[in-house]
Amino acid sequence: MRGALPRGFRDILPTEARELHAIERSLMTTFARHGYVPLEPPSVEFAEGAVTVDERRTLRFLDRDGRLLALRPDVTTAVARVVAQRYRDADAALRLAYFTPIFREEASMRGSEREYDQAGVELIGDPSLRADAEIIALLATALAHCGLPGVDIDIGHVGYLDGFIAELPEGPRAAVGVAARAGDLVGTTQLARDAGMPATRIAALERGLRHRATDLDGPRKDAPAASCRALDALAALAPLLEAAGVGGAVRFDLGFIPSLPYYSGIVFQVTVPDLGFPIANGGRYDGLLARFGADRPATGFGIAIPHLHQALVAAGWQAPSDSPLLILEPHHDDATTLRVATALRAAGAAVAIGDVAEHAGQDVRRARVVDDAHLEYEGVVRAIEAVVAVLAGRAPR
């Protein structure tokens, strides 16, 4: 078992870790610029607390008290708990951001990871369309600042499908919703037909889910009033997204139905070419927090960092490097070597003494310590300050 890890877990080696840290810094900076403050939930929750993840997909264990615990399967559960405990009676909106590993049980041999980073935000306490637009624009901006070109955001509204389902008798209603969220569009229409949905409605639903709406008027034909209200919301959202500067990246897609059951309004996902999984998704989930005793409207999104990282690397992205790492060939007097290294670092340079086994993809330069004030750099003996200036790109070589 030497060197082995449980399936679905892996070491993130220095080059990738540097890249992930760069992604984290970029995302959290963008979130902070939009007023989102960080939340760091614990790694472990009570197993029965998880709301957004099927309990079979949580990694569970017993602690010494005999309580069944789960490694955090999402952050939404923690957000819901914190809101219910501490901000239940707040009137103002709460804006939270996170970047943290989450854990999901996966069937073996599916090539899936059981631990991966997720970043996201939650905007709690604002039911307005402006809040939906804010969240979608923030997602587009955060990905663009990260260096990812050409993302597409598909925006749907679960109210469109729900409007059709609401007309069915109570029994089949749930089954139709389950089929639609599972992606079974054959079963969705078949169950709706069996439950007595008229043929014109079925045709309208099938059209709505299958064809991308070039405008939002086509899908109104033969659609229930409740579904038309969902279309009204999308129509009103469009100019807000335009105003927020992300009009070009979005397209409406009534056929986008998230698999999680708790979404209640506008929903969205981000895809890039040549990646079979979405990079991010999210939407409005009014009503979920009520289960924790804090009935507040909410919307938010989560970014699957491994997918974002994959897409960035595929687009030729490299982690930004502050300054090159200077590798010092030491002086025979150790004290001199240490004094020079300290002086270089004080002047802002990144310095390692002696050769290094792992560059982690950084730009590396070499210099030899000559005496307390001088280095030999690129064949020329220079003063410490001169070397620092060259490294920082402030002086000619």
Next chain:
Amino acid sequence: MTPLRIALSQGTLLADTRAALAAAGLATDALAEGSRRLVVPAAGVEYVLARPSDVPTHVAHGSADLGIVGKDVLLETEADVLELVDLGFGRCRFVVAAPAGSVDRSFDEYRHLGSLEVATKYPRVAERHFQGRGIQVELIKLGGSVELAPQVGLADWIVDLVSTGRTLRENHLAVVEEIAVCTARLIANRVSYARDRDRIAALASTLQAWAAGRPATAS
């Protein structure tokens, strides 16, 4: 434009699949019988020939945009894919079967021992079915020839896929219950469906119209 990649099930579904694709106006000449090529380019599309149980995996991971595969495979693999069109062909049924005339005896035994032994190639389908029924079973996974199990005393019942029922009859088995009727489906990767909607929606509509215009057939 990059070609749509379509994963096709090798085996009994392939002939009907070719007919469906040809009816939808896609080039299928390159899918000649007996060819050993697994990735087959054609005009505007690229076919991937896979074992039926692997088709949902390719589509779920996005190594194929679309797939044509039996609902039986979808029920067993539980892959996260979109199911767009019922193509109508390859009709078969998931059934629970028992030695003819022994159903009452099985239930006596169930009352006595509290559990039945069920042999199957499809453990997930069998498990979901009996859980839904509230019947306690012990599943025995076999790789094939499941009809053998009750005859040699390996299991009380079987869960299997039947198209004509002839194999059951020849092995003195009778259907106790039907679990699901299965036909071939057009499936899509979730991201491909979002990104390539116009081409996929057009193909789905054409195939749906084609399937509606012909009688259901067994594979």
